[in-house]
Amino acid sequence: MTAPPVSQLLDLTGKVAVVTGASSGIGRGIAERFAEAGAAVMVHYRSGRAEAEALVGELPKGHAVGGDLCAVDAVEHLFEETERSLGPADILVNNAGIYPMHSILEAPAEAWQEVVDANLRTTHLCTQSLARSLTKRGAGGAVVNIASIEGLHPAPLHSHYNAAKGAILMYTRSAALELGPHRIRVNAVSPGLIWREGIEEAWPEGVLAFETRAPLGRLGRAEDVADACLFLASDASRWTTGANLVVDGGVLTAKAF
Numbered sequence: 255m256t257a258p259p260v261s262q263l264l265d266l267t268g269k270v271a272v273v274t275g276a277s278s279g280i281g282r283g284i285a286e287r288f289a290e291a292g293a294a295v296m297v298h299y300r301s302g303r304a305e306a307e308a309l310v311g312e313l314p315k316g317h318a319v320g321g322d323l324c325a326v327d328a329v330e331h332l333f334e335e336t337e338r339s340l341g342p343a344d345i346l347v348n349n350a351g352i353y354p355m356h357s358i359l360e361a362p363a364e365a366w367q368e369v370v371d372a373n374l375r376t377t378h379l380c381t382q383s384l385a386r387s388l389t390k391r392g393a394g395g396a397v398v399n400i401a402s403i404e405g406l407h408p409a410p411l412h413s414h415y416n417a418a419k420g421a422i423l424m425y426t427r428s429a430a431l432e433l434g435p436h437r438i439r440v441n442a443v444s445p446g447l448i449w450r451e452g453i454e455e456a457w458p459e460g461v462l463a464f465e466t467r468a469p470l471g472r473l474g475r476a477e478d479v480a481d482a483c484l485f486l487a488s489d490a491s492r493w494t495t496g497a498n499l500v501v502d503g504g505v506l507t508a509k510a511f
C-alpha cells in the first residue's frame with residue numbers, strides 16, 4: 255500500500271462512519287470531527303433524540319438512529335439504517351458507555367452488570383455487526399473503541415467500569431488479531447478526564463486533582479479525543495492495529511507515591 259500524500263492522510267471523504275452514543279459529550283465531538291474530515295456520519299443516540307437530530311442538521315451528511323445497543327436487534331437496526339440512509343459503514347467508533355459509581359460492598363448485581371454491558375457488550379455487538387458486513391462485502395474498515403485510563407489504572411467506586419474498560423482493551427487486541435486478515439483494523443483510545451458542562455461545580459476536587467497531577471495541566475476536551483479517533487480511523491494509521499492510544503494530558507505518568 256502506497257502512503258497517501260500528507261494532505262489526504264486524515265481525509266474521510268467517501269467513508270461512512272457510525273459513532274455510538276453521539277448525542278452528547280465525546281461522541282458528539284467525534285461525529286463533528288469526522289464530518290469535518292469528509293465522512294457521512296451516523297449519529298447514534300439512546301435517549302437524546304432531539305440532540306442527535308439537531309446535530310445531524312449541522313453536518314454536511316448525516317443521519318440519526320436510536321436504540322439500546324445491549325440488544326442485538328437494535329444493533330442490527332443501527333447498521334441496516336446506516337446502509338439505507340448513508341451507505342454501508344466503513345468506520346465504527348464504539349463510544350457508548352455509562353460510568354455510575356457503586357462500591358463493591360453495596361453494588362446491586364443488576365447495576366454492576368448494566369455498567370459492564372453498556373460498555374463492553376455494546377462494543378462487541380457493534381464490532382461484530384460491522385465486521386460481518388465488511389467481510390461479506392470484501393471491504394476493509396476501521397474500529398475505534400473508547401476505553402479509559404481507568405482500564406489501566408483503577409478509580410474508586412468504579413470496579414465495574416474499570417473492569418469493563420480493561421476488558422475493552424483486551425477485546426481490542428483480540429479483534430485486531432482476528433479481523434486483521436480481513437483488512438479490518440481495531441484500536442482503542444483511552445481518555446483521561448474530559449471537560450463537560452458543570453463539571454467544575456459538580457466535582458471541584460476531581461477537577462483540581464486532575465489539573466494538578468496531569469503534566470499538561472488541564473482537563474481534556476471532546477476534540478482532543480476526537481482527533482485521536484480520527485488518526486485511528488484514517489489512513490494515517492494504516493499499519494496500526496491492536497493499539498491503545500492514551501489521551502490524558504499525561505496524568506498516568508504522575509507518581510503513584
Ligand SMILES: NC(=O)c1ccc[n+]([C@@H]2O[C@H](COP(=O)([O-])OP(=O)(O)OC[C@H]3O[C@@H](n4cnc5c(N)ncnc54)[C@H](OP(=O)(O)O)[C@@H]3O)[C@@H](O)[C@H]2O)c1
Pocket residue numbers: 274275276277278279280281299300301302321322323324348349350351352353371372376400401402403444445446447448449
Ligand atoms: N467523560 C470522561 O471524562 C470520559 C473519560 C474516559 C472515557 N470516557 C468514555 O467516553 C465515552 C463517552 O462518554 P461521555 O462522557 O461523553 O458520556 P455521555 O455524554 O453520557 O455519552 C455516552 C453516550 O452513550 C450512550 N449509551 C450509554 N449506554 C448505552 C447503551 N446501552 N446503548 C446505547 N447507547 C448507550 C448514552 O446514552 P444516554 O444519553 O441515553 O445515556 C450517551 O449517548 C464513554 O464510553 C465513557 O466511558 C469518558
